[in-house]
Amino acid sequence: MIKRETNRRHLIALAGAALVALSAPAFAQDKSIVVSSTTSTQDSGLFGHILPLFKAKTGIDVKVVSQGTGQALDTGRRGDADVVFVHAKSAELKFLSEGFGVKRYPVMYNDFVLIGPKGDPAGIGGTKDIVAALKAIKDKGAPFISRGDRSGTHVAELDLWKAAGIDIAKDKGPWYKEIGQGMGAALNTASASNAYVLSDRGTWLSFKNRADLVISVEGDNRLFNQYGVMLVNPEKHPHVKKEYGQAFIDWLISPEGQKAIAEYKIGGQQLFFPNASAPGA
Amino acid sequence: MTMRAPDSDLPIVLEDVRYGVRDLIIIDGMSLMLTPGAPTVLIGPNGSGKTTLLRLMMGLIEPTSGRVTWGGRTHVPPARRAIVFQRPVMLRRSVAANIHYALAAAGIGRHQHAERARDLLEQAGLSALAERPARRLSGGEQQRLALARGLARDPQVLFLDEPTASLDPAATKAIEDVVRAVSARGIKVVMSTHDLGEARRLAGDIVFIHRGRVIESAPAAEFFAHPKTDDARRFVAGELLV
Amino acid sequence: MQEKLMHADTSALDLVLSADPALMEIVRLSLLVSLGAVVAAAVIGFPLGAVIALTRYPGREASIVVLNALMGLPPVVVGLAVYLLLSRSGPLGTWGLLFTPAAMVIAQTILVTPIIAALARQTIEDLWTEYREELAAMNVGPIGRVATLLWDARFSLLTALLAGFGRAAAEVGAVIIVGGNIDGFTRTMTTAIALETSKGDLPLAIGLGMVLIAIVIIVNALAWGVRRAGERLAG
Incomplete structure (x- = not known):
């Protein structure tokens, strides 16, 4: 029994030491x-x-x-x-x-780019006008993935809808999905569901799971970030x-x-x- | 002026003890005195209350009414008493570690453990099995280990609950030999059995109980030669008591 | 790894085979955090489980139900609570632990403790039924009883530890919030997998996942070996 209590003490000491070791970088200046x-x-x-x-x-x-x-x-x-x-x-x-x-x-x-499926269901390929593109997406009800996470990209996306004269909170339909996650997750979702999505160019360029996604709109001044x-x-x-x-x-x-x-x-x-x-x- | 003897657990006295669980009465008014000396053997048919009586005398359970005293005192922790249950629980450790555990639990200093453990294993005939896992021992070996564990605290009283039930003759003899040796050292042995042969071989006194009552209590020779009650006569004659 | 993970041609297998130092660091941190949490949770959970198993008090049954339910604590909620606690603006902000491995250990300890305590409670209660009279007869006091039961139940309790370790090693929700997934400092296997997934490098994410599963299997195999060896000795 004495031996067992010694074991326990060792265990506690070990745990304490581990915690101290792990937190040391935080305490040290x-x-x-x-x-x-x-x-x-x-x-x-x-x-x-x-x-x-x-x-x-x-x-x-x-x-x-x-x-x-x-x-x-x-x-x-x-x-x-x-x-x-x-x-x-x-x-x-x-x-x-x-x-x-x-x-x-x-x-x-950097700049934002509008990413969309190769098939281009909204028929916006080739345009440089992001506002016209968003209007077309809304009119056709083409699937669109929104970050929906209050991120810089999400805020920029909301500003663009506003510029297009669309009150997205009111006008959104089943085609508009807010996923509440990061850029990568939004691109993964778009890639899996052949949807449009607004992305920063950096994340897009390093993104590997593109499937059928391509850049639909780029180069508009309003996509500046x-x-x-x-x-x-x-x-x-x-x-x-x-x-x-x-x-x-x-x-x-x-x-x-x-x-x-x-x-x-x-x-x-x-x-x-x-x-x-x-x-x- | 009185001489103050060192505190002893003996005699153990039961005064009109009753014990029941809800409506079921198991011990129904027992008065009994156990004094130092030769083994006291409790006999009686299954369900007569032998195990419960041992647990009361050990102090593991409290009587529903009446009282149990040890050397005139009540509520004495089992520091100088030990019990070997009918199915003793082996700690999940080696045979030697079971003994060491009992020695530590008895408050015996660590420096004495090695020597005491060697003696106890020797007495129980388990020296060769010291490093075996206790739970892999045979039934008889487990009984002997439990006995050795009980003896670790150097008890004044040793209770044994049917220690040889379901053992073969060789294993039974090994247990009885230990019991005889223990008793010869002055330890009061109190054991239950429903094996009359064993009672004849070991008992100094017999307590015959039936349906939670003491039917007869007498020196062994007298009890077997001249049972006073009809129930005892029939039991000794090997009839079934129900 | 940040560098290496940028290249499409780098597979998880290459990282393992080349013993990539960044990967090794992530594995080391994952093990340290998970095992640290399991040790801390054992120090708290075993005695707690024992006390609940061995004592009788009003509301005991309710506390067992609650303890069992806490095994399903949502990691994100725990992560958030610990985050708010350790944030510089929180009550323990002066400790400066947020975004450190220590914060991750704390969050995972909270997640793992109920698992270990609940399983220990069950194991010890079962063993207690068997041991109670024998220990009472040997005049063993309350602390000695707890110690005896913990020791004799050690092989079953090892399973409780492994369940706790599995939970900790697989968990991402809490550690990513309180650790911040900082490269080379608080990045674990699971947060690295989350990161690679968000970068769209699904093959690498899966590859890292395989590495994690392999590590968990190795830890379990070691524990199994210890258990078998111990049982041979102690039965």
């Missing part, structure tokens, strides 16, 4: 920051390309938590990230005005690692960081276009 970002930057592989360069230069580990833009901003609001890196300018400005961000820096843009980066306000959340976070931001908008972004290509195609110095971006 390690050289790392948490960046809450969007699924598009993660799924497209951009971070996999630029973060090693940043780490080599500064020694700072960047831990990326990728969520929809709305959720990513909320993570910043709660103080669970040091930096937010998202793409929904109006939501970012709101974040700033609430005092959760220090300053917004434009970083880069601006990314901004902000340090979470240390006055709201004192634990924010402002020096490391600011170092990451400074690097992203530096010539070196901008060059790294421009150099990221999939199949020879550039995904993101740096524009840190563009006025009003």
Whole structure:
């Protein structure tokens, strides 16, 4: 019996040690920051390309938590990230005005593309006019997959319906499906059900399960997608690692960081276009 | 001025003890005194209350009415008593580990365990089986291990509930030999059996019970030679009592 | 792996055969988190199951029903609750545990504890029926009884541990919320599979799934071997 109790004590000690070992990186003032970002930057592989360069230069580990833009901003609001890196300018400005961000820096843009089945049931192939295309989809009742997750892409999609004069909340029919998931899941769903879907170009290019999907509409100015980066306000959340976070931001908008972004290509195609110095971006 | 003897569990005294579960009366007003000395053997037909009586005397159950005292005290934890059940439960460990467990449970210091365990295994004739899983032993071997486990706490009283039921003669003899040796060391043995031959071989005193009552209580020689009651006469003669 | 997983020609098999360091790291973290949660859940769940099995109190039956029902706790809900608890704006925010492996262990411990406690309760109660008089006769106190039952039920309890491990290793909903699926830090087998699925690389996702299943089978095989060896010794 004595032996058995010793065993138990060992077990408890072991569990304690394991927990301490696992949490050690959190307690130690390690050289790392948490960046809450969007699924598009993660799924497209951009971070996999630029973060090693940043780490080599500064020694700072960047831990990326990728969520929809709305959720990513909320993570910043709660103080669970040091930096937010998202793409929904109006939501970012709101974040700033609430005092959760220090300053917004434009970083880069990519564009959205309307993806659809090769068979083109809405008959929109070849047009550059995204608004006309959406009208056609609605008129024909062609299947359309919406992210429905308050992400930057979802917000952009809603803005486009509005621009087309369609009140999607009221006018949607069985052809319009909100799946409430990330970009990849939306593309998988579209691929499985031969539907149209709005995607950022980066995720589309790195997406592998395309089946019959192709780009239906691209190149419209209204498909422009601006990314901004902000340090979470240390006055709201004192634990924010402002020096490391600011170092990451400074690097992203530096010539070196901008060059790294421009150099990221999939199949020879550039995904993101740096524009840190563009006025009003 | 009185001499203070060290606390002893003997004599065990039952005063008008009744025990029942709901409407079923199992022990129906028993008064009995067990004193140090030769083995006391409880005999009686199946269902007469032998097992329940042993459990009451062991202190595993409380009487519904009446009282049980050990050395004049009530509610004495079974530190100096041990019991071997009719179907003893083997802990899921080796034979030796079963003994070590009993030694630890009896509060015996660890430094004595090895030596005591060796002695107990020797007494029970289990030395060669020490490392075997206890649950793989034969019925007789399990009874002997249970006996050794009971003896680990160096009891004053050892209760045995039909220890040789369903054992073959060789296994029965092995158990009876241990019981005789134990009794010779001054440990009070109280055992039940419905084997009259065994009762004749081992008993110093006989308590004959039937339907939850003590019918007759007497020294063994006297009981078998001159049963006083009709029921006892018939039982000794091998008739069926129902 | 981030790099490698980008290339269509990289299969899960290649990653395994080449002992890809990123894959090994993910496997290591998966095992560490799941086993850590199982150990923590055992430390809590075994005594809890034993106490419920061995004590009688008002509302005991209801608590058994609740405990059994908690085996089906939705991981996402647990993940969300732990997230809110550990968030910097939550009550335990100062611990700074969100998006760390420790947070994942905590969430999975909550998921696994009811499984281990409920199965332990059943096992111990059954064994108690068998042992109760013998232990009472040996004058074994309450703590000794619990210890004895836990030890003697150890081979059945191993099954409870394996059930808990299976739940933890297969679970994605809670760990992705509280861990954040951070590359090289909180990415486990299951969150990597979720990520590859969202990237549309279904063959790689399936391949990683096979690796995960293989790991679970290996762990179970080891446990089975331990059990068989132990039973030969202790019956």
